[in-house]
Amino acid sequence: MKRSKFIKTISSATLAAGLPFPMMTFSTQQTGLRARFSEMAKDDDFVIKDIDTYLLRKALFVSVELNNGVKGWAEAMPNDKRSSRTLIEKTLKNYFEGTNIFDVEKTWDQCIKSEYDLGPGGLLTYSISGIDCAIYDAMGKVTQKPVYDLLGGRLRDSVEIYASFTRDVYPTPEKAAEKAKQLVEEGYKTMKFRMRWGLENQDPPNDNTVQFAKALRASIGTDIRLSMDANMGHTEKRAITLGKELEAFDLAWWEEPTAPYDYGAIKAIVDNVNIPIVFGEHAYTVEQIDHLLTYGGSWAVNPDLLKCGGFTGGKRIGDFIAKKDVKLVAHNSRPSLSTVCMLHWVCATKMATLPQEFALREKAPGAFDCLSGFPEFKNGRLYISDRPGLGVEVDEEQVKAFDKKYTK
């Protein structure tokens, strides 16, 4: 479909609905946690007493303490970790403190709807994710169930992860190729290289994406899956030209070649480039995923658990894409607690059959010093534990020491 005709199609659909854009409606369907744990849902022991945040160098950890003293831990998306901390401490915690953890979905809906003007794309969902995931960790601990069981049950006991690395750290094709070879030796079967152009730097004059693709493919051979991420770096026309050049390198997928909100451009790229195109890391709700699939298109979607409101939002997206028969290739730019949360989510998500992102330990300085029991890595896969909650121990003293150091 030509772009002009496509835009007209969108316009007539929205006009038919009588709205400037299709109405955002949040699903209020609950997963039955309150009914499943009906006695505990009435017990004051499982009411949230306190929510705290802790700054690490490149992370924002969140704890949720219950009246009975049990603590759940997780992390919030830390793109602007001090603003997220303020939002949690000053606003969001007021919705959750004093509520029973088995009412998490009801409280989550209340919070998101009441604070809708602060989001839902960005800081609001980035911040609520940390609270939501920490609540699920606490819920797992008090029910003695792993989080995946609270999400509907484990469909797989290990997950292939793909190594995700970036031009910021490996700035030349030679350096990237050397790292790629090392990643293959470590056992990875799939990898993604992020060009990190960004919306602010679209169609850069020094675009060397093709040189990177060529060097990476030569380094890893033809048996390892390679994908690339343009990080929103191109206009529609340039993305189509570049995409055609990249077809020669057998990419498993090409991520965000253009702006995530430009559905017309996305549709044109999907229609004209013979590489699987992936969007979704900037779609934060079921409704935004729906719009992306309806008006743009995406071979698979890559929402991020820390951007879409945690397990509550992630479960709804997982259920939605199962109905659409679209696969999940989860975005996960935070290697430590976020990865553990992501594993529980994808283990319980039907459409998560692709490799899932792992941004390498180097991206979370200090965070692994605070954790024990991180899932075992073997042959490119992470093996999920069946311990209660997230199944990892957080060293609270170490977390507090980092917080003291980085809180200014």
Ligand SMILES: [Mg+2]
């Ligand atoms: Mg990406």
